[in-house]
Amino acid sequence: MEIVRDIKTMRENVAEMKRQGKSVGLVPTMGYLHEGHLALMDTARKENDVVVVSDFVNPLQFGPNEDYLVYPRDMDRDAQLCSEHGVDFLFVPTVEEMYPKKDNQVDVFVDVKHLDENLCGRFRPGHFRGVVTVVTKLFNIVSPNKAYFGMKDIQQLRIIEEMVNDLNMNIEIVPVPTVREPSGLALSSRNTYLSAEEREKAASIYKSLLMAKDLVLEKGVRSTAEVISTCTRFLSQQGFKIQYFQLVDYDTLELLPKIEPPQKIIIATAVFLGKVRLIDNLVVEVR
Amino acid sequence: MEIVRDIKTMRENVAEMKRQGKSVGLVPTMGYLHEGHLALMDTARKENDVVVVSDFVNPLQFGPNEDYLVYPRDMDRDAQLCSEHGVDFLFVPTVEEMYPKKDNQVDVFVDVKHLDENLCGRFRPGHFRGVVTVVTKLFNIVSPNKAYFGMKDIQQLRIIEEMVNDLNMNIEIVPVPTVREPSGLALSSRNTYLSAEEREKAASIYKSLLMAKDLVLEKGVRSTAEVISTCTRFLSQQGFKIQYFQLVDYDTLELLPKIEPPQKIIIATAVFLGKVRLIDNLVVEVR
Numbered sequence: 001m002e003i004v005r006d007i008k009t010m011r012e013n014v015a016e017m018k019r020q021g022k023s024v025g026l027v028p029t030m031g032y033l034h035e036g037h038l039a040l041m042d043t044a045r046k047e048n049d050v051v052v053v054s055d056f057v058n059p060l061q062f063g064p065n066e067d068y069l070v071y072p073r074d075m076d077r078d079a080q081l082c083s084e085h086g087v088d089f090l091f092v093p094t095v096e097e098m099y100p101k102k103d104n105q106v107d108v109f110v111d112v113k114h115l116d117e118n119l120c121g122r123f124r125p126g127h128f129r130g131v132v133t134v135v136t137k138l139f140n141i142v143s144p145n146k147a148y149f150g151m152k153d154i155q156q157l158r159i160i161e162e163m164v165n166d167l168n169m170n171i172e173i174v175p176v177p178t179v180r181e182p183s184g185l186a187l188s189s190r191n192t193y194l195s196a197e198e199r200e201k202a203a204s205i206y207k208s209l210l211m212a213k214d215l216v217l218e219k220g221v222r223s224t225a226e227v228i229s230t231c232t233r234f235l236s237q238q239g240f241k242i243q244y245f246q247l248v249d250y251d252t253l254e255l256l257p258k259i260e261p262p263q264k265i266i267i268a269t270a271v272f273l274g275k276v277r278l279i280d281n282l283v284v285e286v287r
Numbered sequence: 288m289e290i291v292r293d294i295k296t297m298r299e300n301v302a303e304m305k306r307q308g309k310s311v312g313l314v315p316t317m318g319y320l321h322e323g324h325l326a327l328m329d330t331a332r333k334e335n336d337v338v339v340v341s342d343f344v345n346p347l348q349f350g351p352n353e354d355y356l357v358y359p360r361d362m363d364r365d366a367q368l369c370s371e372h373g374v375d376f377l378f379v380p381t382v383e384e385m386y387p388k389k390d391n392q393v394d395v396f397v398d399v400k401h402l403d404e405n406l407c408g409r410f411r412p413g414h415f416r417g418v419v420t421v422v423t424k425l426f427n428i429v430s431p432n433k434a435y436f437g438m439k440d441i442q443q444l445r446i447i448e449e450m451v452n453d454l455n456m457n458i459e460i461v462p463v464p465t466v467r468e469p470s471g472l473a474l475s476s477r478n479t480y481l482s483a484e485e486r487e488k489a490a491s492i493y494k495s496l497l498m499a500k501d502l503v504l505e506k507g508v509r510s511t512a513e514v515i516s517t518c519t520r521f522l523s524q525q526g527f528k529i530q531y532f533q534l535v536d537y538d539t540l541e542l543l544p545k546i547e548p549p550q551k552i553i554i555a556t557a558v559f560l561g562k563v564r565l566i567d568n569l570v571v572e573v574r
Contacts, residue, residue, distance in 0.1 A: 007455060101453070108419060108450035111398045132395060133454070140455040163395035166388075167420070168294060168427040 001083045003090045007098075007141050010091050014052070014143055022049035026144035028135060031055040032072040032189040033081050036179040040148040041085045043176050052142050053082050054091040059104060061130030072192050091142070098137060109133045110167075112159055115253050119155045119268050120279065123243055131156055132163050139171055147171055152178040152186050154266055154281045158253060178280070180206065186280045193276040202273055204238045209282045212247070212267045216286060222259045231269075241272040250283060261286040288370045290377045294385075294428050297378050301339070301430055309336035313431035315422060318342040319359040319476040320368050323466040327435040328372045330463050339429050340369050341378040346391060348417030359479050378429070385424065396420045397454075399446055402540050406442045406555050407566065410530055418443055419450050426458055434458055439465040439473050441553055441568045445540060465567075467493065473567045480563040489560055491525045496569045499534070499554045503573060509546045518556075528559040537570060548573040 004010045014024055025048030027040045033055075044051045055078050062068035075092065082090045095104055110132040115121070121128055139147065149157045161173050179187045184206035185199065194202060208231045215221040215230060224247040232245050247256050250264035259265060268281035291297045301311055312335030314327045320342075331338045342365050349355035362379065369377045382391055397419040402408070408415055426434065436444045448460050466474045471493035472486065481489060495518045502508040502517060511534040519532050534543050537551035546552060555568035 011457065106453040107402050108397060108399050108446065108453045110395060110454070112395050115394050137455045140457060143457070159395065166393040166395045166424075167397070168424045170298065170427060170430070 001079070001087050001090060003079060003092060005092055005094070005097070007093065010052075010089070010093075010141055013089055014050075017050045018143070023145045024048060024050045024052060024142065026138065026142045026147045027051065027053045027087075028138050028147065028149075029053060029055055030057045030071065030189065031078050032074055032192070033078050034179075034187045034189060034191075036150050036152060036187040038081065038085055039179050040150060040176050041082065041087060043174065044146070044148050045086045047146060047174070050088045051086065052089045052091060052144065053087045054093075054138050054142070055082075056091075056093055056098065056134070056138075058098075058130060058134040059095060060099070060106075060133055061127050063124055063126065066124075067190075072189055091138075098134070106133065110136045110163065112163075115155070115159050115162060118246055118248055118253055118255055119244065119266075120270060121155060123270065128156070128159055132159060135160055136163070136167075136169075139169060144171055146174050148174045148176055150178060151175050151283065152188065152280070154268060154283065155253065158250070184210075186278075188278065190276060190278065194273065198273050198276070201238060202278060204235065204240070205269060205271060205278060205280045208232075208235050208245070208269060209267055209280060212245075213282055213284050216247075216259060216265075216267075216284060224256050224258060227267075235269070235271060239273075243270040243272065243277070245269040259286055288366070288374050288377060290366060290379060292379055292381070292384070294380065297339075297376070297380075297428050300376055301337075304337045305430070310432045311335060311337045311339060311429065313425065313429045313434045314338065314340045314374075315425050315434065315436075316340060316342055317344045317358065317476065318365050319361055319479070320365050321466075321474045321476060321478075323437050323439060323474040325368065325372055326466050327437060327463050328369070328374060330461065331433070331435050332373045334433060334461070337375045338373065339376045339378060339431065340374045341380075341425050341429070342369075343378075343380055343385065343421070343425075345385075345417060345421040346382060347386070347393075347420055348414050350411055350413065353411075354477075359476055378425075385421070393420065397423045397450065399450075402442070402446050402449060405533055405535055405540055405542055406531065406553075407557060408442060410557065415443070415446055419446060422447055423450070423454075423456075426456060431458055433461050435461045435463055437465060438462050438570065439475065439567070441555060441570065442540065445537070471497075473565075475565065477563060477565065481560065485560050485563070488525060489565060491522065491527070492556060492558060492565060492567045495519075495522050495532070495556060496554055496567060499532075500569055500571050503534075503546060503552075503554075503571060511543050511545060514554075522556070522558060526560075530557040530559065530564065532556040546573055 025044035112128045116128045183203035185202045212227050212231045215227050228245050248266050263286050270279045312331035314331050344358050398416045403415045470490035472490045499514050499518045502514050515532050535553050550573050557566045
């Protein structure tokens with residue numbers, strides 16, 4: 001595995017691979033890799049001749065009161081894991097390499113409308129602008145045939161799918177299912193912020209989503225208000241502070257007052273456990 | 288020359304050319320071609336194995352009170368000119384091909400800050416968002432090695448140069464000097480709106496720019512207010528309604544209260560002659 005720190009070298013490596021007729025898969029990450037990332041890499045490994053992992057904590061997607069400075073980093077462990085999982089190139093640019101202008105700003109950027117009005121977008125203004133901007137940059141640097149994104153960040157995945165459509169990017173986006181602990185807790189680099197006790201309690205987030213799924217699929221509840229009320233009561237009783245618990249249309253990410261089958265929906269929540277913000281979701285086909 | 292109407296065929300054609308190791312030059316236009324466009328094509332023809340011209344009046348870059356519906360179109364003549372100038376592919380997508388979503392909207396788009404605050408950007412809100420979005424789409428569809436833009440639309444050129452930097456697009460932007468009538472009038476598809484008498488008068492726009500250049504370079508005037516006052520007085524006396532007459536820094540496009548050599552500046556103006564809006568500019572190195 002080759003560790004690449006600058007854009008020019010990354011481009012040259014990919015150009016050489018493409019000259020050899022090889023397909024390239026990209027797994028964009030912010031590092032501090034866990035089993036969820038490894039599932040992305042393993043899927044990419046199966047489907048491409050060359051696998052590139054990018055490991056870059058993107059300042060542009062963090063709000064002023066968010067955890068950019070303390071976001072967990074462990075480059076040596078990341079490199080070890082990538083190497084073990086058959087990654088060919090690990091791209092680890094500095095902030096200055098990615099954002100060389102004054103104050104690490106960009107004058108031209110990618111942005112989102114409509115699709116960022118609900119779910120995380122409502123509570124993290126500018127977050128998805130930062131995400132689609134850095135993903136566009138990575139796509140332009142690596143020119144992958146396919147790129148791999150986890151379904152844990154479902155709004156990110158959907159927005160990137162729409163970006164590829166709207167901007168005619170010639171890249172296939174491959175969604176990879178969320179990896180969970182045996183308790184059901186979705187893996188996240190931010191789980192490292194949790195105490196052992198909190199980690200145990202955090203399993204209830206997934207339980208609340210299963211509860212909502214059961215209400216919709218088994219009990220036939222069609223009022224989303226009823227689903228939300230039941231699930232948020234459960235989460236509140238467990239001591240979570242709820243930022244949102246929403247049911248949205250899979251395609252438009254618009255809030256659903258009621259479910260009208262056949263419909264593909266996303267049930268998603270963001271909660272605080274102490275100061276730690278955790279998200280999770282389920283995609284459900286209602287027939 | 289092959290006329291291509293859909294994105295898939297355009298992509299396949301370019302992919303085949305690239306497999307043959309050929310370089311591709313793109314000339315994005317809104318059609319109704321004039322000598323200015325032909326200069327772009329001729330430059331592209333010299334520098335590339337394959338020349339693609341796109342001919343698409345982009346609704347996204349027109350304001351609600353602008354001339355989208357009446358913008359001049361003449362596809363047969365355009366195709367004839369392209370063919371005569373050695374163009375290999377003329378890409379003429381429909382609006383639905385480029386913007387297939389409801390109301391021809393995009394949810395993810397490219398946008399600009401800072402660089403659109405002066406010059407045309409100040410008077411055409413959303414214009415440059417539409418420009419950089421469609422140019423990004425065209426770049427992603429055609430994957431050119433080089434793309435050609437006229438210096439007549441200097442703010443567009445500068446913004447696209449910054450877009451390529453900020454988003455790491457692997458494309459060389461080639462600026463091509465403005466082509467003028469013998470009178471000095473810059474060629475523009477919108478000149479077709481002018482009467483013979485107006486066309487004669489419109490030559491004064493370029494004269495006002497030369498006047499500004501002379502004040503700065505020969506007379507040593509450093510106060511931009513003084514330059515602006517002299518030149519706008521001249522234009523007003525000729526019966527022009529002035530939208531702006533500005534001197535900005537070439538790199539930042541910021542307004543200059545005074546000129547501090549060495550400095551590369553843009554002297555630019557937009558005026559109305561009757562209902563027709565005309566723009567022109569000069570790039571000046573002040574030593």
